[in-house]
Amino acid sequence: MSNNNSPINSNHFLENSLSKQFYEVIFKRRDVRSQFNGEPIPEESLRRILEAAHAAPSVGLSQPWDFILVTDVETKTNFQSHVSQERKYFADSLTEQESKIFEKIKIEGILESSLSIVVTYDPTRGAPNVLGRHAIADAGLYSVCLAIQNLWLAATAENLGLGWVSFYKEQFLQNLLSIPKTIRPVAWLCLGPVTHVEQTPDLERQGWKKRRGLEEFIHYEQWSL
């Protein structure tokens, strides 16, 4: 496997399995802020990325997602200003030490990336009897996230960068894009060609946080065992 960031030894891969290239995509994927070069996205790539998102599983086959493609500079600039304001709110909550690190961290590439994709959740789709959602209302929201991860991995497979921006108030985004009140915005994604993809997450490279290994996240039979 070409990506040194992968914890998985390529010798373990079976011949004729689908897994080798698949895992390369899984471990190559990063949350991109700084490397967008503004080049256009090939139309075929964008189509494949959206088809991948749309091929995600969804509770009761409700397909509760929508994709709003945003290129308009005024819209992007308005959103970027809002995000900058939210950045300040967050910065104000930090300790002095955290602030010093956070100052250097770029949190979005809204204006530099070629395309923004806003992904939304429609709880009314397929309602009232959405199969598999009667006991867990959030199951529909979960489906939208599964679509987003498909989209993100497909962008990576297409050698594009993608960054999820979450420094915004949902109400602001709803107003900005005339999203109906019944529909919930879930993500603002920045997509586009990049100069390169970093091997280590930005937050780790810049000292905000270190990833922890898998072992401590696994439990057997019960939480406490």
Next chain:
Amino acid sequence: MSNNNSPINSNHFLENSLSKQFYEVIFKRRDVRSQFNGEPIPEESLRRILEAAHAAPSVGLSQPWDFILVTDVETKTNFQSHVSQERKYFADSLTEQESKIFEKIKIEGILESSLSIVVTYDPTRGAPNVLGRHAIADAGLYSVCLAIQNLWLAATAENLGLGWVSFYKEQFLQNLLSIPKTIRPVAWLCLGPVTHVEQTPDLERQGWKKRRGLEEFIHYEQWSL
């Protein structure tokens, strides 16, 4: 592309790209209920699947997920009984026509599959200052779903089947596995070798719902345009 279910023409794939096998996995993935054969999961496969889940992006690099591996027959049987009860609650809400279709639909493979993996969300991890979560509290929950989709796709790449069971009350599952009150169960996943993977989702094959094409889910610049 060998999978007829894919809307994507393989002629469009670039040479030397990561994309061909990757998209095969994306379109091969199904929500599996009926095809588990109970064979053991190769240890190396399980390891790669969990590493893929753990390689998911997470808000503020918080890695807020945990994985509880359940093989105990008594635990699985107790959960399966609870799910059967929840199935009845849902069935009671259906119209006569819906009921007839739902009767034939299998909603879980808890006892037939080789392993159950319960995925949970810990909102306290990395708190209080989780970078990217101050404005959207659910961003942590979203991260857990991204990990689940990585896990699901990796299972598919390993030629295993995976089914997400969502007919349960979170409180029941919390008690069953001694999950602390601060931790939220997000999914019960059934994993294991299968006789085959269907090309069409069960709910579509059995007439519950038909998938709709991508076109109507795309908006340009604003929701209404």
